[in-house]
Amino acid sequence: MRDNENYWKRLRRRPVSRRSFLVGSGVAAAGSAAILAGCGDDDDDDDTAAPAATQAAAQEQAAAATEAAADEQAAAADEAAGDEQAAAEEAPVDSKRGGTLKLWKTEEDAGLDPGVFHLNNTEVIYSTMTQPYTYQPTKNVFAMDGMVGFEQVDPTTFVWSIRPGMKFHNGDPVDAEAVAFSFGRLEKLYRALDGTHTTRTGFAFVDSFDATDELTVTENWARPNADAPVYRARHYYSFVNPRMVEEHGHFEGSYEHADGTVEDVYSIQELPAGSGSGPYTMTRRDATGTRVERWPDYHKHTPADDGFVEDGPYIDAWETRVIPDAVAAKAAFLAGDLDVFASIDPLELPEFEGLDHVNVVEVPAGGRSSQGMDGGKFHDKRSRQALQKAFDYEGFIAAIRPLGGKLNAPITDLLPAYQKLSQQELAQWYRFDPAEAQALWQAADFVHPVENIKIFQATGAPLQHEISDFMAQSLAKALGPLGITTEVEAVDSNSWAARAVDRSTDVKDWEILSYGTGDAGGTSGVPNDSHLIHYDPRAYGFNAFNHYAESPRPEIAAGAAEIIELLNAQEAETDPEARAELLTGVQTWILDNHWCNWGLPISTVSYYGFSSRLQDQGIDNWLNHYDRRRESMWLQS
Amino acid sequence: MSQEQTTAQEGQAAEAALALEYAIPPRQRFNPFKWARREPFGAFGLVLIGLVVFLSLAAPVLRTSPPNEFAVGPPLAGPNADNWFGTTARGKDVWSRVLFAGRISLKIGIATVLLGTLGGTLIALVSAYAGGAVDFAVGRIADMFISIPGILIALVLHSSISADLPDLPGLQRQELYLVIAISLFFMPGTYRIMRGTVLELREATYVEAAQVVGSSSFRIMWRHVAPNMFGLMIVITSISLPAAILTEATLSFLGLGVPIGGLDAVPSWGADLSGSSRRFFSVAPWLAIFPGLALAITVFGFNIFGDSLRDTLDPRLRGRI
Numbered sequence: 001m002r003d004n005e006n007y008w009k010r011l012r013r014r015p016v017s018r019r020s021f022l023v024g025s026g027v028a029a030a031g032s033a034a035i036l037a038g039c040g041d042d043d044d045d046d047d048t049a050a051p052a053a054t055q056a057a058a059q060e061q062a063a064a065a066t067e068a069a070a071d072e073q074a075a076a077a078d079e080a081a082g083d084e085q086a087a088a089e090e091a092p093v094d095s096k097r098g099g100t101l102k103l104w105k106t107e108e109d110a111g112l113d114p115g116v117f118h119l120n121n122t123e124v125i126y127s128t129m130t131q132p133y134t135y136q137p138t139k140n141v142f143a144m145d146g147m148v149g150f151e152q153v154d155p156t157t158f159v160w161s162i163r164p165g166m167k168f169h170n171g172d173p174v175d176a177e178a179v180a181f182s183f184g185r186l187e188k189l190y191r192a193l194d195g196t197h198t199t200r201t202g203f204a205f206v207d208s209f210d211a212t213d214e215l216t217v218t219e220n221w222a223r224p225n226a227d228a229p230v231y232r233a234r235h236y237y238s239f240v241n242p243r244m245v246e247e248h249g250h251f252e253g254s255y256e257h258a259d260g261t262v263e264d265v266y267s268i269q270e271l272p273a274g275s276g277s278g279p280y281t282m283t284r285r286d287a288t289g290t291r292v293e294r295w296p297d298y299h300k301h302t303p304a305d306d307g308f309v310e311d312g313p314y315i316d317a318w319e320t321r322v323i324p325d326a327v328a329a330k331a332a333f334l335a336g337d338l339d340v341f342a343s344i345d346p347l348e349l350p351e352f353e354g355l356d357h358v359n360v361v362e363v364p365a366g367g368r369s370s371q372g373m374d375g376g377k378f379h380d381k382r383s384r385q386a387l388q389k390a391f392d393y394e395g396f397i398a399a400i401r402p403l404g405g406k407l408n409a410p411i412t413d414l415l416p417a418y419q420k421l422s423q424q425e426l427a428q429w430y431r432f433d434p435a436e437a438q439a440l441w442q443a444a445d446f447v448h449p450v451e452n453i454k455i456f457q458a459t460g461a462p463l464q465h466e467i468s469d470f471m472a473q474s475l476a477k478a479l480g481p482l483g484i485t486t487e488v489e490a491v492d493s494n495s496w497a498a499r500a501v502d503r504s505t506d507v508k509d510w511e512i513l514s515y516g517t518g519d520a521g522g523t524s525g526v527p528n529d530s531h532l533i534h535y536d537p538r539a540y541g542f543n544a545f546n547h548y549a550e551s552p553r554p555e556i557a558a559g560a561a562e563i564i565e566l567l568n569a570q571e572a573e574t575d576p577e578a579r580a581e582l583l584t585g586v587q588t589w590i591l592d593n594h595w596c597n598w599g600l601p602i603s604t605v606s607y608y609g610f611s612s613r614l615q616d617q618g619i620d621n622w623l624n625h626y627d628r629r630r631e632s633m634w635l636q637s
Numbered sequence: 638m639s640q641e642q643t644t645a646q647e648g649q650a651a652e653a654a655l656a657l658e659y660a661i662p663p664r665q666r667f668n669p670f671k672w673a674r675r676e677p678f679g680a681f682g683l684v685l686i687g688l689v690v691f692l693s694l695a696a697p698v699l700r701t702s703p704p705n706e707f708a709v710g711p712p713l714a715g716p717n718a719d720n721w722f723g724t725t726a727r728g729k730d731v732w733s734r735v736l737f738a739g740r741i742s743l744k745i746g747i748a749t750v751l752l753g754t755l756g757g758t759l760i761a762l763v764s765a766y767a768g769g770a771v772d773f774a775v776g777r778i779a780d781m782f783i784s785i786p787g788i789l790i791a792l793v794l795h796s797s798i799s800a801d802l803p804d805l806p807g808l809q810r811q812e813l814y815l816v817i818a819i820s821l822f823f824m825p826g827t828y829r830i831m832r833g834t835v836l837e838l839r840e841a842t843y844v845e846a847a848q849v850v851g852s853s854s855f856r857i858m859w860r861h862v863a864p865n866m867f868g869l870m871i872v873i874t875s876i877s878l879p880a881a882i883l884t885e886a887t888l889s890f891l892g893l894g895v896p897i898g899g900l901d902a903v904p905s906w907g908a909d910l911s912g913s914s915r916r917f918f919s920v921a922p923w924l925a926i927f928p929g930l931a932l933a934i935t936v937f938g939f940n941i942f943g944d945s946l947r948d949t950l951d952p953r954l955r956g957r958i
Contacts, residue, residue: 327915327916345917347712347726347916347917347920348917348920350920351919398708398728399708399727400707402712402726462912462913462916465912465913466913469705469707470707470727472902473705473706488902489800490892491796495796
């Protein structure tokens, strides 16, 4: 055999130099880039055109949004609902049936028991379980689902009428025993687990839930509560099959009744088939997401309230993908692979414009951008006040809120019946004054000296990083002359949550807990959820911010006692006007005492993206906490 | 001429011939221009590196605004007279950020490669020279590290040790974490290459001679083996550096990089190519182009310079990938 006929020898005679390889790669990369650039945007506008247009639009929109009043919010929601209803009525019912709604979430759920968690799992809970009803805050409408009615017999007695003929997915009847069990287990789970994610303010005032007859449940309260009806629309109050809890439940601990008897408490985090009675059953739940499919034996809604249809739901299945990266999710949405993309940044709106398959809805923002302060370290009011004086509110709005921002009161202004503080009034407390901040800091007492302020946040929302960065810079500029340094630490959301509520020592391993980007819309409809629980010494004030009645710091303990009294008083007041006055008092107290948590300026408007094939989505349902519980939604083929 | 004279002359001639034959050639003076003519790509790489180093060092002078300052310009403004590389969504100046980001890339890259290469070389030297069980154990540990994806190691280290690391002079806690995490990428590879060299050198005649005259193992390793590994070490360093810079960018892209907030936060090309910037790439491409270009130029420069350096220091490898 001749040498040059040997393949290996021929190959060896023509080695490719590393340099040639690099140069070749460079040329290929440059060529690819040129091709990509050539295939890109055909728009001949100059580079600054898009941002300039965005800014101009932003200013106009900001001005318009700032002027928007609560009535207009309701009117807009009504108008949107009216348009949707008109569109829905035009299409024949048969053409509305079918299809798969495609959703996304950033992480897997950590459990599906509606009485324990409410993180990354609501798409399953709302679709596979039945709640008493939905509540639409802007319209102040209750739409009946598992209940057909309710009546407040006297200030402390509430009676429910259950929809007849309902069954759990395994055929067990949904009766008063099951409903009373479902509601009553919330307090027991809360006690057994020493706190859950459920808002205890929704059931702490209840003495008992009793099955009066087969389809009637009576709530007996220890004291009046103005928000009870709204609370019952939350997913915590889903109907859970007692037999499934008994057979498949996981032991969580014990609960001691008032008479001294002890009861074992079980959770049902896997939600096995038969646990719920909702319109769908779960067919997949893994690391990639969840899928629920229509349950053929679902009960009829006769007559059907807003958001329900007699023979619903129209959509066959919901597919929820886990997409940790919001940018990837946006790309999927723009490509038509997702039906909903919330929290669109105003600056990226141009990407959503001119697309036939995308429908962007502008709504007033109502979320929070919270900065929880560790009461173990910032026990002296002056230290908390110093932090708030060291923050540049106007600079923050200019940098972070491109369409304009507004100061955030402890209660969202999407509840105009309760939130009466004007922006001018709020500006008294939210004022940037570095000199005063330094004076207050120096005068403040610190049991644990603070030399470095760590702002602790979860990774995930890109805007959260910008907010923390701005906070760190602002505090460093104002308090830096005193030798105070700042830093930002970002960890995954599970680690963040664990460290946020870690109570193993009397101080946290962070100084400020940063969460919420303040660019989301919506409210649950009650002032406690929106957003007094962030200040409540029995809620986040206790487990996250070390602001609680049993605090070893006397000032904190005294403050907690005061605010609990104020919170209880407003909660028990059923007259809206009198309650609004009490709530103004609560807010003023919080702001005067710089208590526990401080809300940064939020966006004036919020943008939600929907695929244009999704019809009658009910914007109100997506803005409040009962999103997706709308069986009249349908997908245009 | 006497017999003795003749013999002496013959002896001198023989000595001269021997001296000529075994003479150590005079060390040639390194001529950078000659080298540049011979290795034009390497010289070009060196120019690029020099440019990056200069721009990074001169960043405080060349910047147009503090790199972390918010709202120095309108949000998402394109390149203009005030903001040469445009602005971010929060009005930060991209030019200033690109300049300062070079510092972190160079700092982390150099620190990482030094630690990784020195550590890998040292371990290889000791384990391969010692041989036996030591060599076997170290080899298996290296295998273990190689078999685990580097990103996974970085993630584990981030959650386990990064909070407990100290701030060192010139190296913040988070930077130290990056150096350790990235070094662990490179150390096993360096160990593998260097171990082979040590095994080869261990059998060299001069090492045997040193053993015969009773030199200690430490002396042999330090005086006879280590110096002969130096050339290869430099080659590995120059080739690993761009990979280290890219790894830093990758970790920053994943949010595991340098501190992200505050006045002292250091911009990073990788971090600037991720995070909130990515949301706006299609409406503001300059957010991707300039940090990406800076990263590409730096890596390209180190790559072609490293290639030439390898050719210069180890001619046996010339022309091979």
